Amino acid sequence: MGQLVAESIRFYGDHFWAVLALGLPFVALDLLSYHEAWWKQVIVGYLVGPLICAAYVRAAMLVTGSFWSWRAYAAALLVYIPYPVLGVYVFPAVIWFALLGLGIPAAVTEGLGVRAAVRRGRELGRADLVHAIGGLATVVLVVGLSRLTLEVLLNTQGGQAGEAAVVIADFVLSPLFYVGGALLYVDQAARVRVQ
Secondary structure, three states: OHHHHHHHHHHHHHOHHHHHHHHHHHHHHHHHHOOOOHHHHHHHHHHHHHHHHHHHHHHHHHHHOOOOOHHHHHHHHHHHOOHHHHOOOOHHHHHHHHHHHOHHHHHHHHOOOHHHHHHHHHHHHHHOHHHHHHHHHHHHHHHHHHHHHHHHHHOOOOOHHHHHHHHHHHHHHOHHHHHHHHHHHHHHHHHHHHO
């Protein structure tokens, strides 16, 4: 599970500028929902969702060396539907993503349609569900702790500096979510071929 985090960080470093740009949707999310009630954050999550889905498709393109796929983007939008609500609790969102989210890189790489991508995501997630959930949970935990640490380091003045710290931390760290998911697809696809 730590290997997924290490590979994600290595990939990020090797493709720094392309991967860093994937953090822009989280910047929008932060700017629109920081210090808002949870239900407003859910609404903003739906508004920013198309950008988050596009970033995930782009990460899958970078990791697998494939081209943009509108079908993968449509599958990402479909899988994303419960995310803003599930994300309030984090772990249910991780489980949901482990069960279906790997279909998006599959659609990019394998040229699948929306239904086939969702089915493939389920197949990939179930190939080793504990590994998929554990790997994603580890990425979320590492990013969350790193974000908190970066916020503390950047937030020495309080007030607006605190908001700036959150935005900067998410901009720099959130691309690891996308890259981790795309790399997990590669790993799970190999597990399915071995079985």
